[in-house]
Amino acid sequence: MKQRPPPQKLRLGVNIDHVATIRNARGGDHPDPVRAAEIVASVGGDGITAHLREDRRHIRDEDLARIQNATQLPLNLEMAATEEMLEIALRHKPHAACIVPEKREERTTEGGLDAAGLHNTLAPIVEQLRAAGIRVSLFIEADERQLDTSLRLGVPVVEFHTGEYAHAFLDGDTVRVEKELRRISDMAALAAKNGIEPHAGHGLTFENVQPIAAIPQIAELNIGHYLIGEAVFTGLEPAIRRMRDLMDAAR
Ligand code: PXP
Numbered sequence: 001m002k003q004r005p006p007p008q009k010l011r012l013g014v015n016i017d018h019v020a021t022i023r024n025a026r027g028g029d030h031p032d033p034v035r036a037a038e039i040v041a042s043v044g045g046d047g048i049t050a051h052l053r054e055d056r057r058h059i060r061d062e063d064l065a066r067i068q069n070a071t072q073l074p075l076n077l078e079m080a081a082t083e084e085m086l087e088i089a090l091r092h093k094p095h096a097a098c099i100v101p102e103k104r105e106e107r108t109t110e111g112g113l114d115a116a117g118l119h120n121t122l123a124p125i126v127e128q129l130r131a132a133g134i135r136v137s138l139f140i141e142a143d144e145r146q147l148d149t150s151l152r153l154g155v156p157v158v159e160f161h162t163g164e165y166a167h168a169f170l171d172g173d174t175v176r177v178e179k180e181l182r183r184i185s186d187m188a189a190l191a192a193k194n195g196i197e198p199h200a201g202h203g204l205t206f207e208n209v210q211p212i213a214a215i216p217q218i219a220e221l222n223i224g225h226y227l228i229g230e231a232v233f234t235g236l237e238p239a240i241r242r243m244r245d246l247m248d249a250a251r
Helices: 017-026 033-042 061-070 083-092 119-131 144-153 163-171 174-193 209-213 225-234 236-250
Strands: 011-015 047-051 075-079 096-099 135-140 157-161 197-201 220-223
Touching (some): 011 225, 017 033, 017 047, 033 047, 033 061, 047 061, 061 075, 061 083, 083 119, 119 135, 119 144, 135 144, 144 174, 157 174, 163 174, 174 197, 174 209, 209 236
Parallel strands (some): 011 220, 047 075, 096 135
């Protein structure tokens, strides 16, 4: 009988930005995102994700080195495609850098990067990150044109923006949920077929994570806001454990 390969373990990257959001609300040192990173490591999380925004509204420059020194976990630095962020990434040399779109006025990263429109801006940034040994990913919509440009740029990873899926789920619109899932799942298959490792993230919760986690080609989920919100009620450790269990059960 033909044996099926065992399902690949889905990695969980925990985005700790919003621990820093709470810290910054009072301007002191508490709660410290570094302590959150240590908890992520102790509970078996696979990576730390942090977005150094242009306006430093949550993670700050000095947090990066502190996070890197505090745990052995790989750091995935989310960054805008700017000279300033490139210079910071090259200085800190995180394991991975995920290039995200960034608008000052937005509350969060509201859509995917227009990799196709920004090809010429992205090419030298991707190249310099790659040359420094940093695993580059692009945060894109699950869209063939964006995936095509990602292939041309030679990135090893893309992260699909699951915001539309999460919104449809919240609205209870099952037709849109199915449409979004098909889009993400088709593009994950196409990415993997072309040698790009697909990741996914944005707006994922205990309620909506499983259909995304069940997409076999997706290798990593990056989850932040919901986990930090749940941590207020249950603590970070149980919140991460529950997310991990739901992800494993979906696989
Ligand atoms: N992945 C990327 C690239 C992000 O920019 C973010 C934060 O916007 C996330 C994942 C996590 O999203 P959330 O905080 O909604 O879980």
